[in-house]
Every structure is written in C-alpha cells, then in structure tokens.
Amino acid sequence: MPWILDGLADLHGALRADGYTVIGPTYRDGAIVLAELASADDLPYGWGVTLEPGGYRTRRREDDAAFAHSAGPQSWKPFLHPPRVKLWEGRRTEDGGFSIETEEETPPRYAFLGVRPCDLRAIGVLDHVMIGGAHPDEAYGARRTGAFIIAVNCTEPGETCFCASMGTGPRADTGYDLVLTELIGEGRFLAEVGTGAGAALLDRIPREEADEAVTEGALAEVAAAADRMGREMPEPEGLRDLLAGSLDAARWDDVASRCLTCGNCTMVCPTCFCTTVEDVTDLTGEHAERRQRWDSCFDLDFSHLPGGSVRTSGKSRYRQWLTHKLGTWHDQFGSSGCVGCGRCIVWCPVGIDLTEEVAALREEQEERRD
Amino acid sequence: MPPKLAVWKFASCDGCQLSLLDCEDELLTLAGEVEISHFLEASSMIAPGPYDVSLVEGSISTPADAERIRHIRRVSRRLVTIGACATAGGIQALRNYADTEEYRSVVYAKPEYVATLAGSTPISAHVPVDFELRGCPIDRSQLLEVISAYLAGRRPGIPDHPVCFECKMRGTVCVMVAHGTPCLGPVTHTGCGAICPAYGRGCYGCFGPATRPNLGSLKTWLGSIGMSRPDVDRAFATFNVAAFEEQPDDPP
Numbered sequence A: 001m002p003w004i005l006d007g008l009a010d011l012h013g014a015l016r017a018d019g020y021t022v023i024g025p026t027y028r029d030g031a032i033v034l035a036e037l038a039s040a041d042d043l044p045y046g047w048g049v050t051l052e053p054g055g056y057r058t059r060r061r062e063d064d065a066a067f068a069h070s071a072g073p074q075s076w077k078p079f080l081h082p083p084r085v086k087l088w089e090g091r092r093t094e095d096g097g098f099s100i101e102t103e104e105e106t107p108p109r110y111a112f113l114g115v116r117p118c119d120l121r122a123i124g125v126l127d128h129v130m131i132g133g134a135h136p137d138e139a140y141g142a143r144r145t146g147a148f149i150i151a152v153n154c155t156e157p158g159e160t161c162f163c164a165s166m167g168t169g170p171r172a173d174t175g176y177d178l179v180l181t182e183l184i185g186e187g188r189f190l191a192e193v194g195t196g197a198g199a200a201l202l203d204r205i206p207r208e209e210a211d212e213a214v215t216e217g218a219l220a221e222v223a224a225a226a227d228r229m230g231r232e233m234p235e236p237e238g239l240r241d242l243l244a245g246s247l248d249a250a251r252w253d254d255v256a257s258r259c260l261t262c263g264n265c266t267m268v269c270p271t272c273f274c275t276t277v278e279d280v281t282d283l284t285g286e287h288a289e290r291r292q293r294w295d296s297c298f299d300l301d302f303s304h305l306p307g308g309s310v311r312t313s314g315k316s317r318y319r320q321w322l323t324h325k326l327g328t329w330h331d332q333f334g335s336s337g338c339v340g341c342g343r344c345i346v347w348c349p350v351g352i353d354l355t356e357e358v359a360a361l362r363e364e365q366e367e368r369r370d
Numbered sequence B: 001m002p003p004k005l006a007v008w009k010f011a012s013c014d015g016c017q018l019s020l021l022d023c024e025d026e027l028l029t030l031a032g033e034v035e036i037s038h039f040l041e042a043s044s045m046i047a048p049g050p051y052d053v054s055l056v057e058g059s060i061s062t063p064a065d066a067e068r069i070r071h072i073r074r075v076s077r078r079l080v081t082i083g084a085c086a087t088a089g090g091i092q093a094l095r096n097y098a099d100t101e102e103y104r105s106v107v108y109a110k111p112e113y114v115a116t117l118a119g120s121t122p123i124s125a126h127v128p129v130d131f132e133l134r135g136c137p138i139d140r141s142q143l144l145e146v147i148s149a150y151l152a153g154r155r156p157g158i159p160d161h162p163v164c165f166e167c168k169m170r171g172t173v174c175v176m177v178a179h180g181t182p183c184l185g186p187v188t189h190t191g192c193g194a195i196c197p198a199y200g201r202g203c204y205g206c207f208g209p210a211t212r213p214n215l216g217s218l219k220t221w222l223g224s225i226g227m228s229r230p231d232v233d234r235a236f237a238t239f240n241v242a243a244f245e246e247q248p249d250d251p252p
C-alpha cells in the first residue's frame, strides 16, 4: 500500500538511528553532488539544473522540490566501487620472508536516498559485473549487501536524459527497499515499499495512507515524464548489431577529431567498472602495498602489452568505449551497459553526445546498405 | 655501500629541489637508504662520483650547461629529470619563440658578458634520460615513488593519463563543465593530484602535455566557451611552452 510522508526528516532520522550513513543529493560547488546528508535539510530544496553537452548549471526553481534535478556529476558508483582501494600490504619479516595483511575494514552501511531509476538499473548492471560472475569482488559485495536503497521516481527529466528509450525509467521497477515520488510543490512524498526492510522502516515513522487519487496523480506525473526526455537513443534494440557492424565506420574519425581521450565519460558512467592494480614499495623496501584504482579504456596504458599500447589512436579508444558500452556488453553481461543517465554527454569537456554518435553510425550503415 | 644520490641544477628556480627538501617526514629515511653525495642546495659536502641516481633540475641554456650535462650523464647510472624546466625547457623556453639577441641587449647592461644559447632546451635534447618527472614544481610523492622504485629495482608507478582522471577520482566537480572555467586538464599530464580544479580553478598545464593530447579540439572548445584565440594560445605558453608547441594540432 502506498503511503504519504510529510517531509523526509523522519525517514532520515530512522535511517540514522539504524546506523546507516545516509548518502543523497546536496548542493556543493555549483552542482548537485552525492554526499553524506547530516539531516534531511541538506537536500537541495529548490534547486534545478540546466544541462547540455559539455555544460551543467544549477538554477533556482520556483518551488522547493528536493528531487527536481537530474543526474549530477557522480553516480553511486564511487560509494559501491570506490576510485581507490588498498588490496593488501606486505611487510618483510625478521626471518627474511614477508607477511601479507589485508585490512579487515567493516564496510560502511550506506543508505542511498534519492536513487534515480536509471541509476537504480545501473547498480543492477554493476552488481552483475562485480558480484554476478564466477569471481565476485567480495569488498563490493559487502558494501552492496549492506546498502539500503530509497529510489525516487523521476518527474523532471533533464535535457540529456534518455532513460525512457533505454527502458530504465522514469519509474523504478525493482531493486529498491523504498521508492518515493515527490509531490512537487507540496513538500510531501508518496512512498511505496519494495522489500520487507523497507516496510519495517516505514512502520516506524509517521505517515498517512495515500488515497487512490493522490497515488494515481503522482504516478501519472512520472509516466508523463517519459515524454519529456531531452534525448532519445535511436533504435536501442538494434545497438549490438549496429556496433558490431560499424568497426570500420568513417564516423570514428569524426568523433576522434573532437575526443580528448580524457576518460571523463567512463569515470562518470555509473556502470564502467574497469580497474587496474599498482604495486608500490616504500623507501626502505620493507613495506609494499597493492592498490586498485579506477582505470579507463581511454588510458593509453589500459591496452599496454609488451611492445606498447594496442589502442594508441583516439579513434580506437573511443570506439572501444562505445562498442563495449552499447554492443559487446550484451555478449559479456546480457544487457546494455548504458542506462540512459546522460552523464557522459554532460561531463564530456567537449560535449560529445553518444546518442548523436549512434545516430551518425546508423545513418552511415544505412548509406552503406543502399 | 648505499646507492649514491646526486642532485644537479641548471636554469631553474630551485623549486623542484626544494620539493625534495620538503619531504620532511621521509628525508631521514631517505638519508638512511642512500648516500646523498652531491646536493649543493642542502650541503656543501661533495662526494665523488659515479652516482647511482642523478636528479637533474633546470634546462640547458648556456654552452657551459651543455658541456656540464654531458659530464653528469657520464658519471650517472640513472638520470632522472625533475620538473618542467628539465623536462620541457621551462618558462624560460618562451625565448625560443623570440629574438634572443634582442632580449640579451635589452635585459643586460653588459650583454657581451652573457654567454647564452639561442634557446632553452630540456635535458633530453642533450643526453639520454632514464625518467622524466614533470611538474612546476614536481609532486614530492611522485619524486619519492621514483626513488623508491629505483631502490627496489622496479619500474616507477607514475601514471600516464590526463589530469581529468585524477580530478574525477578525487570527486571534484568539473570546473569547465559546471562553471565554464577554462581548464587544460584534459590535455595535461597527471601528477599533481588535480589540485587546481579542487580549489575551483582551471588546470594551468604545469605538468605539460599528456601523451598524445588532442590540443586542436580543446582549443576549439575553449574558443566556444568564450576565450579569444590569443588568450587560448597564451594559456599554453607557460612553464611547458615548448612541449605544448611540439605537439601536433591534429587528433591522436
């Protein structure tokens, strides 16, 4: 049964009481970032955003909506799959051997407040990569299993959003403990339950039953958002074949003339998972560490083999990103690697838009066919 | 016998050598692992070569420098350049794009006493270099990493990607996308830890060009966000002017 919450202070308080570190959107440095929320007051009430390829600006709204902004500079990835992780450290022992220590860190217990449907799907995609296969990443698993997820349905898609065409939004389907729909202008939220843990949490806070009209009205707003997407991925079902058939496309030269190979797109993408490991020793040589950090197929060293890098041109690196994300991801993980959040479009310093690149590849393919 | 470390200076401001002295917490450990045999900025005591590792600061700008670096190379097993001057010619390489004779006559009272080469060039233009550490100044943890790597006999773990990688890993909001502030991060070699964007400023390119940067595309973009072409060119004409000048304008 759906419920109505008057503000989010009680919800936030209950999560804190349960020992969660509550992470959610907040205003910082001219952007709506994800960070720890000390209280529900930290939410970005009244802030909206204006997005374009290579551009992001916050703007004041006329209402005090908390979630009327679309995807910001980071996804939830840095919390679940941090940019840097120490894997182990080794010390030389007195008998000339060495000992290996792995830190038994208690994983943080995160409550994610305000996960967009696209990002919710992205967490599912990342789960599949990180813990869905034969060699699960246990540290990721620990962070992930402990997380409590409160999704927020979208009523305000941005100029660069295309979740509707990727089939990931604007309404969250599964994977949340609770899902909220903001009743914009009222300061109230429709809350629906996804799991027993979600139900138990709701049981502890003040709430009202939502009547049918309010529920329907709120969900109609969400459904209507599907028609206000700023972008569309052209023919998403055909992407795998399109990319497999476009390895020699002339368009790669065109995009490579603009691409800076800066890796921002892969870093902001909520599903890009690549890492590398680095071994370091200190001055004395008595102490060594193995560290994992994010990597990207735009890094020259990413494809470094004896003899040098395999993908030296920007063209081959951009092609790897797009082909993996939209094409071979299906073969590897059984889904698209793109959920339509639009971050790679906004945070590309030169505004490269993958929906536009796909449209151009498609056009080229059609021309070749004729 | 501990390995011998030497530090040398050419045309430079001493800032990179200071970065070594600035390694306060590690300096004693370092002194325990190597014999600091030649480091005039820190001590007038000089032990004779050959040296296991030579750190070279500064660019080559006089005929005497050009001779001296050849000698240093001969007495050094490994030669590591430290900083933008030694690696790229430094800010003084601006004169490579001007008339040196004219400068000499304007700047010095007795120009005939000033022996100078026509340009300021990096160490690698004169002798083979084993490793180039960039930055104006260098990052001290990168310096310690290179020394630690040589002591352990491994390859230095100095990443070879643009500043944006570090900027994103640090969780900084991109100043170019979110504020419209011009930033050279996408074409600049990493190493500083993306400090400037973390303080709301654009990257000034003080670590020099990333490997195979796409300068043409970034310059076009900087124009589109409101920088005039002379301002764009000036933005690249600083500590690493010669290294940026050498890069082709076409995409990697």
Ligand code: SF4
Binding pocket: A265, A268, A269, A270, A271, A325, A337, A338, A339, A340, A341, A342, A343, A344, A345, A354
């Ligand atoms: S590819 Fe771009 S739009 Fe798709 S999920 Fe990644 S960042 Fe979002």
Ligand code: SF4
Binding pocket: A266, A271, A272, A273, A274, A295, A296, A297, A298, A320, A321, A322, A324, A325
């Ligand atoms: S697109 Fe590149 S960085 Fe992202 S997962 Fe694929 S190979 Fe890794």
Ligand code: SF4
Binding pocket: A258, A259, A260, A261, A262, A263, A264, A265, A266, A298, A347, A348, A349, A350, A351, A352
């Ligand atoms: S597409 Fe954009 S963000 Fe991605 S590497 Fe190229 S320039 Fe950077």
Ligand code: SF4
Binding pocket: A264, A349, B163, B164, B165, B167, B168, B172, B173, B174, B175, B176, B177, B183, B184, B185, B186, B194, B197, B202, B203
């Ligand atoms: S602020 Fe500069 S260095 Fe950081 S991501 Fe943006 S362009 Fe790159």
